[in-house]
Amino acid sequence: MYSTSFSLLSTILCRWPLSRFSVWSDAKLMEALYDIYVKPDFSVRAEVLKLYSAIALCGIGAKKLLERGEGILLEMVECMGRSRPHHVRIEAFRLAQCIVINEETGLKRMSSCCEPVVKAIINAIDECSLQPEIVTNQQTCVLEEASRLVALITRWAGQHHNYFWKHGIDRALLCLLLGKCPKQLYEGILSLEDEIHIVRDGLKSNYFPGLRVYIWEILGWLATNFNEDVYLKKSSNRLLIDVLLSCACLEFTELFMGWRQICQSDVVNASKNESILRAIMMMIYSPSNYIASKTTSMLTKMLEPNKSYLRDFRHTLTGISCGIISGMPNILLVANLLCLICCVGLPQYTMWDKNAECRKAIVSFVKWCLSNEVHFDRVSYSPHLHFNFHERACCQGPSKEWEGRDVLLLYSFVGLAELIQLGSLTNERDTSFLSIGFTEDELISQLQDICSGCYAPGLKWYAAHILSLLGFYGFPSKFGNKIGRALEGCAYSDIRFIHTNGKSLNVHGVILAARCASLLPPNWLPVNEKDPNYSSFTDKNSSVKTQKEVCLSSHVDDDAMAKLLEYVYRGYLQAGEELAKKLRSLAKHCRIQTLVHILCRRRPKWGTPFPIFNLVAALGPVGHHFSDIILEAKSTKQTSWKCDFCALYVPHMHVHKVILWLSCDYLRALLQSGMKESHSEIIKVPVSWEAMVKLVEWFYSDKLPDPPSECLWHNMDDQEKMNELQSYVELCWLAEFWFLEDLQEVCLNLIVACLEIAHHLSVSVLQMAGDFSLWKLAEIAADFIAPLYSQLRNCGDLEALDERLLSMIRAASIRLSQEGN
Numbered sequence: 001m002y003s004t005s006f007s008l009l010s011t012i013l014c015r016w017p018l019s020r021f022s023v024w025s026d027a028k029l030m031e032a033l034y035d036i037y038v039k040p041d042f043s044v045r046a047e048v049l050k051l052y053s054a055i056a057l058c059g060i061g062a063k064k065l066l067e068r069g070e071g072i073l074l075e076m077v078e079c080m081g082r083s084r085p086h087h088v089r090i091e092a093f094r095l096a097q098c099i100v101i102n103e104e105t106g107l108k109r110m111s112s113c114c115e116p117v118v119k120a121i122i123n124a125i126d127e128c129s130l131q132p133e134i135v136t137n138q139q140t141c142v143l144e145e146a147s148r149l150v151a152l153i154t155r156w157a158g159q160h161h162n163y164f165w166k167h168g169i170d171r172a173l174l175c176l177l178l179g180k181c182p183k184q185l186y187e188g189i190l191s192l193e194d195e196i197h198i199v200r201d202g203l204k205s206n207y208f209p210g211l212r213v214y215i216w217e218i219l220g221w222l223a224t225n226f227n228e229d230v231y232l233k234k235s236s237n238r239l240l241i242d243v244l245l246s247c248a249c250l251e252f253t254e255l256f257m258g259w260r261q262i263c264q265s266d267v268v269n270a271s272k273n274e275s276i277l278r279a280i281m282m283m284i285y286s287p288s289n290y291i292a293s294k295t296t297s298m299l300t301k302m303l304e305p306n307k308s309y310l311r312d313f314r315h316t317l318t319g320i321s322c323g324i325i326s327g328m329p330n331i332l333l334v335a336n337l338l339c340l341i342c343c344v345g346l347p348q349y350t351m352w353d354k355n356a357e358c359r360k361a362i363v364s365f366v367k368w369c370l371s372n373e374v375h376f377d378r379v380s381y382s383p384h385l386h387f388n389f390h391e392r393a394c395c396q397g398p399s400k401e402w403e404g405r406d407v408l409l410l411y412s413f414v415g416l417a418e419l420i421q422l423g424s425l426t427n428e429r430d431t432s433f434l435s436i437g438f439t440e441d442e443l444i445s446q447l448q449d450i451c452s453g454c455y456a457p458g459l460k461w462y463a464a465h466i467l468s469l470l471g472f473y474g475f476p477s478k479f480g481n482k483i484g485r486a487l488e489g490c491a492y493s494d495i496r497f498i499h500t501n502g503k504s505l506n507v508h509g510v511i512l513a514a515r516c517a518s519l520l521p522p523n524w525l526p527v528n529e530k531d532p533n534y535s536s537f538t539d540k541n542s543s544v545k546t547q548k549e550v551c552l553s554s555h556v557d558d559d560a561m562a563k564l565l566e567y568v569y570r571g572y573l574q575a576g577e578e579l580a581k582k583l584r585s586l587a588k589h590c591r592i593q594t595l596v597h598i599l600c601r602r603r604p605k606w607g608t609p610f611p612i613f614n615l616v617a618a619l620g621p622v623g624h625h626f627s628d629i630i631l632e633a634k635s636t637k638q639t640s641w642k643c644d645f646c647a648l649y650v651p652h653m654h655v656h657k658v659i660l661w662l663s664c665d666y667l668r669a670l671l672q673s674g675m676k677e678s679h680s681e682i683i684k685v686p687v688s689w690e691a692m693v694k695l696v697e698w699f700y701s702d703k704l705p706d707p708p709s710e711c712l713w714h715n716m717d718d719q720e721k722m723n724e725l726q727s728y729v730e731l732c733w734l735a736e737f738w739f740l741e742d743l744q745e746v747c748l749n750l751i752v753a754c755l756e757i758a759h760h761l762s763v764s765v766l767q768m769a770g771d772f773s774l775w776k777l778a779e780i781a782a783d784f785i786a787p788l789y790s791q792l793r794n795c796g797d798l799e800a801l802d803e804r805l806l807s808m809i810r811a812a813s814i815r816l817s818q819e820g821n
Contacts, residue, residue: 002036006047013054017394020054021711024061034068038075042088049079049091056098056106058711059395066099066109073113080120080146082127086138089124093145097387100149102396103156111159118163121146122172129175132207140208147176147214148387154221155607161222165231169222170240173215177247178202185239192301195246203247213275213384219248220279223295224606226288245283245294252280253302256339270331271381277338284345285414287605300347313343317357320364331381333408337365341415344422362415367438369409370446377405395710402607404456413462417603420469444470451476461604468598473580474572475594477613479702482662484570486511492658494626495521496547497561500554505565506547510626510656514618515568518590521550557582567595571613614701618656627654630682631696633689651689652682653696663699666738687734691727695734695743704731704746707754714757722764725754729765733772748777755784763797770805778808786812 013020023029037048052072055061065072078084079092096117100106110117124146128135135143150169153160174181182198184190190198232238255273283295316336328336340358343349349358368374379385403410438446443466450463464475486493486508493506512519552561560582566573567587575583584599594611617623624645633651641649660667660683671678685692698704707724708716716724728747735744755762766781782805785792789809792798798806 002044003047006044006051010047010051010054013051014057014392017058017392018711018714020058020061020394021715024055024058024064025715030064030068034072037072042085045079046085046088046091049076049088049095053091053095053098056095056101057393059102059393059397060711061395062099062102062106063109066106070112073110074116077113077116077120080117080124082123086142089142090145093121093124093142093149097145097149097152098393100152100156101393103400104397107153107156107158107160114158114160115163115167117149117153118160119167121150122164122167122169125172125176129172129207130180132175132179140210143176143208144211144214147211147218151214151217151221151384152387154218154225157225157605157607161225162227162230164222165227169218170244173218174240174244174247176208176211176215177244179205179207181240185243190239190243192246192298195243196250196302199243199246199250203250213272213382216248216251216275216279217384219244220275220282221607223279223283223286223288223291226286226291228288228290232290242294245291246298248276248279248283249295249298249302251276252342253299256303256342270329270335271383273335274331274338274378274382275384277335277342280342281338281345281411281414282606284342285418285603287603296346299342303346303348314357317361320361330376330408333365334381334411337362337408337411337415341411341418344415344418350422359419362412362419365408365412366416369406369412370438374408375405376407377401378403378407395712399456400609401456402458404459406455406459410456410459410462413459413466417462417466417469420466421601440470444472448472448476452478457608457610458604458606460610461608464598464610465601465604468601471576471580472572472574473583473595473598474567474570475598475611475613476572477702480569480571480613482702483511483613483615484566486658486662487565487569491661492628492656494547496549498549498551499556499558499561500552501558503558505562507565508626508656508658509548510618510623510658511569511615513622513626514615516590516592517622518592519564519568521548556586560586564590564592564595567592571611614703615659616697616700618659619653619696619700623656624654627656629655629657629660631655631692632682632684633692634684634686651692653692655696655699659699664738664740666740685734687730688727691730691734694727695731698740698743698746704728704743704750707750713754718761718764721754721758721761722768725751725761725765726768729768729772729774729777732774732777736774748780751777752780755781759784759788763792763801766805766809767801770802778805779812782808782812783816785809786816789813 009023013023033048033051036044037052039045052065056065076092076095079088080096081089084092096110099110124142128139128143150164154164171181174185178199179202182202184194184198231241255276280295280299283291284299286292286295317340320336340362344358344362447463447467451460451467453460455463460475467473467476490506492508494509495507495512497505497507507519509520559579563573563575563579563583564586573583580599584596587595587599615623618626627645630646630648631653632648635650641651643652645654657671661671662668667683670683677683685695687695694704707713707728713721728750732744732747732751735741735747751765755765762781762784766778766785769775769778769781786809789812798809801809
């Protein structure tokens with residue numbers, strides 16, 4: 001009975017995401033499920049695992065599962081064991097895949113059971129690879145799900161990588177590729193020729209051909225996150241990893257030496273080739289010197305000069321630089337580009353590309369991608385990335401895929417960065433080849449826009465990396481430009497840095513505290529730090545504060561210090577080679593790792609989050625010591641209010657005049673007006689507490705928190721949805737009053753996005769817009785109502801609206817009918 005019911009329920013949850021909320025939000029049902037889950041009946045347990053997987057497709061559902069503690073995870077690991085039925089093991093591996101969709105909600109919460117999961121995966125691989133000739137179809141299915149799980153987990157950096165190496169991931173992958181690991185691999189050192197011989201014979205056996213794409217995917221991520229200090233020092237046998245690298249290099253070599261086949265291959269074959277090409281790229285450019293040097297050394301020896309494939313290679317490059325890109329399928333574009341990037345990373349590249357065809361080809365890719373709307377992700381051309389849950393997951397938050405939907409431009413940037421870097425190795429940064437497609441200034445402008453725009457982390461990282469090669473260091477952002485204006489004057493500055501040559505710099509403690517606390521004077525807090533209710537309020541002159549003078553060491557270069565503060569305030573700077581060298585030393589001393597990384601011009605590590613510029617930390621305890629003004633929300637129905645920092649009993653927030661001064665023209669004028677309000681310690685904000693919290697977050701991050709979405713939104717009643725929207729409508733009104741055009745646009749977009757999935761709220765939003773005299777929002781709401789005008793009028797749902805709002809709906813309805821819709 002249980003099995004049939006659970007099977008039906010899991011099918012429903014998989015197909016209809018909105019149904020998941022009613023399951024994971026039912027505490028009694030979840031408790032009953034767990035009681036059944038831990039029983040020894042494996043026919044039922046398999047169905048519960050399947051049901052848990054369907055629940056975990058929802059990011060919030062996954063959290064709810066993991067909130068039970070380790071019990072669910074330990075039972076899941078136990079179900080992965082070889083003594084369990086194959087169908088149970090398959091479902092256990094699939095549940096783990098669903099849990100780790102999202103690094104934040106899954107992988108980190110699963111950290112306590114990470115090593116047992118890794119051991120279960122390695123055991124499943126070993127079990128099948130010991131006698132590959134007699135592996136059953138069910139065992140192959142178990143192996144495939146285990147391999148998919150490894151491909152998912154290894155995307156993220158973390159302790160689990162050390163566990164994989166500790167439990168022999170290199171040996172396990174070799175067994176999948178070669179069958180049993182030859183005895184010679186345990187007997188000591190082999191020459192490269194012997195390695196190649198063993199690898200070539202093993203690969204010809206073609207065991208588990210369907211898993212090759214996962215193996216290369218896994219190897220690419222292992223190379224990216226390889227920890228030399230942990231693995232190489234503890235391992236007594238480097239030969240296994242060397243032979244594993246040889247497998248990939250030999251596969252690439254045979255593919256590359258048949259270059260014409262890459263160019264002319266069909267989409268299916270190109271999709272299979274993509275995984276090995278990408279793995280080699282990640283190995284060549286691995287942060288690990290060992291991986292990178294071994295890979296390039298092997299490829300250099302394997303790719304012996306051959307006029308045939310080099311002729312085909314050059315012919316393709318010429319064609320690309322002459323503009324044949326637009327006629328290729330996406331996967332062929334990617335395959336060709338990956339090959340080019342790999343070639344640029346090899347020592348013999350300069351011999352192959354004497355006429356700069358590769359340079360021209362990569363610049364052509366960059367120019368073509370920047371000039372055209374070319375958007376697609378890896379999933380669109382790599383079938384092995386289509387996991388069971390790919391298009392069924394919900395509530396996972398914003399996409400954190402590092403490569404994103406601009407994968408072709410990202411790969412083009414990888415190649416471009418390497419070309420520029422090649423010039424800098426001879427101390428002559430050669431960017432003259434950029435004139436093939438665009439000027440250097442045009443490129444810099446495009447790269448800055450990408451860094452500050454809504455793009456995937458990988459593309460933004462490589463844009464910042466290329467900028468560093470051109471003398472621009474950091475991470476440009478719109479918010480950084482806004483905060484950077486504080487350096488241009490001394491308004492509300494409370495610290496003065498004084499150099500030995502007499503030069504001085506006025507700075508703001510709150511910005512230093514949020515962005516680089518090591519720059520604050522040692523053991524220094526404002527004078528009244530012992531008073532728990534203290535905030536550093538200004539004197540009667542609203543823009544002047546008591547300053548703390550800090551004398552800097554003679555070892556601190558004044559130009560380098562000025563540039564360091566420019567990075568702290570703006571997140572971005574321009575510097576010549578000599579100044580960058582001095583700045584690098586200062587940044588190391590101040591422990592600003594992101595700046596050190598970019599000043600050293602290191603390649604971005606695949607998967608690393610892009611640094612975000614914000615001052616949100618200043619809203620916490622560290623920033624309270626520098627607070628000099630309070631924002632008070634309008635009266636609320638709340639009967640009690642308690643502040644951790646002061647004795648005020650009304651909803652309020654401790655903030656900083658310099659941030660208000662930078663963020664809002666209206667508040668800047670108010671603070672500088674000289675009127676009574678400019679000397680007040682409290683500014684009353686005419687919106688609700690919920691709206692004011694969002695406003696302050698905007699001031700300190702240039703971002704608004706999103707309203708609930710997907711499962712949460714769809715399972716709220718209409719009144720709850722309107723309560724959520726009200727704060728954005730209030731902000732929309734305040735933004736108009738306070739001249740915050742960007743904030744108003746963001747609020748309007750959020751409201752429109754909610755109305756697009758809840759049209760029936762348009763009447764309430766229209767009424768609210770009328771109450772606030774927000775006529776632009778009212779017109780938007782009227783457009784949503786227009787298709788239902790007759791129906792709503794006949795039902796009497798529009799009777800509460802005044803004549804002005806009704807006329808707006810009628811006008812929208814007439815426009816709609818005239819457009820033929």
